[in-house]
Amino acid sequence: MSRTRRDPREEREARRLAGSGRPRWRLDAPPTSGRLRRDPRREIDALRVAGTTRLRLDRTGRAGPLALPTIDTAAVAAPTIRIVDDPAYLVTVVPDAPGGRLAPLDRQLLGAARTLADAGGGAVLVLSFGQIDGLGAAGADRIVALDAESGDPSARAAALAIALAALQPRHMLLPESAGGGDLARRLAAKTGEALFAGAESLTARLATRPAANRRIEQRGAPPRLVTLAPDAHLPHAGAPHEARAIAAPEGRADAPHTGILSIEDLPVAADALPLAEADFVISAGNGITDFELFRALARALGATPGASRMVCDAGLMPRAAQVGASGTVLEASCYFALGISGAPQHLQGVARCEHVVAVNTDLHAAMVERAGLAIIADAQQVMPALIALLTAEGEE
Structure with a gap:
C-alpha cells in the first residue's frame, strides 16, 4: 500500500x-x-485477518481469512517397512516397557541395538514379558514373548538364560535402570557371561563407560551382555521395521532358588509420591485461583500435584511441590501444566518429561510452545469440564 x-x-x-x-x-x-x-x-x-481477537496478518497477499493448504492424499505414500529376512546375526533387547509402553531409555536401547545390527547385516530381536506397543517404529525386526510368573526377577532371568542359549545372539542389551540393571546382573550370575554395565558409548567395535568416580574411562570390545546408561544413544529415527512375532525358544529352566513367595504391585496414593518419582504430574500456576478444585482434578486424574515457583512463594502450595531447576527436576512420562506461562527455570524442570500438556490463555506462552498438546483456554474453566468428563466416564 x-x-x-x-x-x-x-x-x-x-x-x-x-x-x-x-x-x-x-x-x-x-x-x-x-x-x-x-x-x-x-x-x-x-x-489483517478477520475473525480473530489477536492481531494476525496474512503475508501471502490473499484477502480474507487464511485458508488451510490442501493436501493431496493420493500423493502421500505409505511409509516403507524395512524387512530383514535372513540376518547374519541377532542383537537382542530386553526393554523395561512399564505398562506396555516404551520408555525413553527403551527407545535409546533399541536405537543402540539398531546401530549394532546395521553394522553387519544383523537383526534386532526384542524379548518381551508382555505386550509392548510401537516396537516396529522403534526399530525391532523380531519379537519373542517370554513367560514369567508375576514378574519374579529370578523367573525372568531364567527365561532370558534359555533364550540366550537357544538364540545365541551376538549381543544382548538391557537398560541400566532399577529393573533392567538388576535383571542383567542376575542373568550374568546365572550364565557366567561378562557384563559391561552402564555403557555410555556403544558401537560395533567399542564400548566405553566411566569408572573411578568418572576420573577414568574404561574401553573395550562390547561383550555379549551390555547395559546402556540413560541418554547414551539416540533413538531409532529411520524407517519402521517389520516387528515380526516369532515363537519363543523351547527349554526347561531349573527351579530358581529364591525366598520370594509372591510379588504384587501395591497401589500408592499419587499425592503421596515425591515429584522426582511420579510418572504423571499436574502443576498449578498463576492462572489457578481455586486450589481445592485443582486438588480434586489431581485426584480424579491420579496425578501427583505440583506448582510453579510463584505459587509456592505465595504459600498456596508447599515448597516440596515446586517444579523447576530451583525445585524438582521431573522424570515423569506426562506433565500437565495449568495456567503456567513457562519461565526458563520451570522449563528446565520439565525438559526430561516425555509428554507435556499445557492449558493457557496465551497462545505464545513458552509452555504452550514446549507442549505436545495445548489448550488455549482459561484453566479455571477447563478444570471443572475435565472433572465432569472423568465423572461421566467412570459412571459408564
Whole structure:
C-alpha cells in the first residue's frame, strides 16, 4: 500500500510565476511529484485477518481469512517397512516397557541395538514379558514373548538364560535402570557371561563407560551382555521395521532358588509420591485461583500435584511441590501444566518429561510452545469440564 509523497521544493518550482523579478507563487497549482511513500497503517489494515481477537496478518497477499493448504492424499505414500529376512546375526533387547509402553531409555536401547545390527547385516530381536506397543517404529525386526510368573526377577532371568542359549545372539542389551540393571546382573550370575554395565558409548567395535568416580574411562570390545546408561544413544529415527512375532525358544529352566513367595504391585496414593518419582504430574500456576478444585482434578486424574515457583512463594502450595531447576527436576512420562506461562527455570524442570500438556490463555506462552498438546483456554474453566468428563466416564 502506498500514497503520493510530497516534494516541497518541486512543488514550489511548479508554482513559480515566470516574468517576475521577485519570486511569486501560484497557490492553485497541484503538486506534480511522482514519488511514492509507504503507509504502514494502511498496509497492516489490508493484511489483517478477520475473525480473530489477536492481531494476525496474512503475508501471502490473499484477502480474507487464511485458508488451510490442501493436501493431496493420493500423493502421500505409505511409509516403507524395512524387512530383514535372513540376518547374519541377532542383537537382542530386553526393554523395561512399564505398562506396555516404551520408555525413553527403551527407545535409546533399541536405537543402540539398531546401530549394532546395521553394522553387519544383523537383526534386532526384542524379548518381551508382555505386550509392548510401537516396537516396529522403534526399530525391532523380531519379537519373542517370554513367560514369567508375576514378574519374579529370578523367573525372568531364567527365561532370558534359555533364550540366550537357544538364540545365541551376538549381543544382548538391557537398560541400566532399577529393573533392567538388576535383571542383567542376575542373568550374568546365572550364565557366567561378562557384563559391561552402564555403557555410555556403544558401537560395533567399542564400548566405553566411566569408572573411578568418572576420573577414568574404561574401553573395550562390547561383550555379549551390555547395559546402556540413560541418554547414551539416540533413538531409532529411520524407517519402521517389520516387528515380526516369532515363537519363543523351547527349554526347561531349573527351579530358581529364591525366598520370594509372591510379588504384587501395591497401589500408592499419587499425592503421596515425591515429584522426582511420579510418572504423571499436574502443576498449578498463576492462572489457578481455586486450589481445592485443582486438588480434586489431581485426584480424579491420579496425578501427583505440583506448582510453579510463584505459587509456592505465595504459600498456596508447599515448597516440596515446586517444579523447576530451583525445585524438582521431573522424570515423569506426562506433565500437565495449568495456567503456567513457562519461565526458563520451570522449563528446565520439565525438559526430561516425555509428554507435556499445557492449558493457557496465551497462545505464545513458552509452555504452550514446549507442549505436545495445548489448550488455549482459561484453566479455571477447563478444570471443572475435565472433572465432569472423568465423572461421566467412570459412571459408564
